[in-house]
Amino acid sequence: MAALVDTNVLVYRFDPRFPTKQRTATALLRRGIGEESIRVPHQAVLEFVAAVTRPTRAGAPLLPAEDARREAEEMLSQFEVLYPTEALVRTAIRGAAAYQLAWFDAHLWAYAEHYGLAELWSEDFAHDRLYGSVRAVNPFL
Secondary structure (H helix, E strand, O other): OOEEEOHHHHHHOOOOOOHHHHHHHHHHHHHHHHHOOEEEEHHHHHHHHHHHHOEOOOOOEOOOHHHHHHHHHHHHHHOEEEOOOHHHHHHHHHHHHHHOOOHHHHHHHHHHHHOOOOEEEOOOOOOOOEEOOEEEEOOOO
16 A cells, blocks of 8 residues: 655654654655555655755754755655646645645645545644545654
């Protein structure tokens, strides 16, 4: 069964500040690559680069910009990347209203709903809640 992966799972793979989450993210992503069961919205690739190149409280980003861009390119070859359509954006608009989701979360959920994916792996949604036909799963619990 394919699952949609949120940006936070991708970012934790490179975030040593949270070693348990880093191990969990690494294991999930490796398993997903092996099983070809992970789908990544193009939005998450964009957000990943922005998140890991932003300075942390300690001052340094998680990754230098060059490494972040290289990792983004790797994602394009390792995962099936999903792209938006007009229908997907319309689904996001309805999802934001129906579920009171923030715009970027609604957009992320809409990828899973639009592409018929049963699970959305993220820590940004209520764990085990069904949003339309998509179940949110927090893999870090």
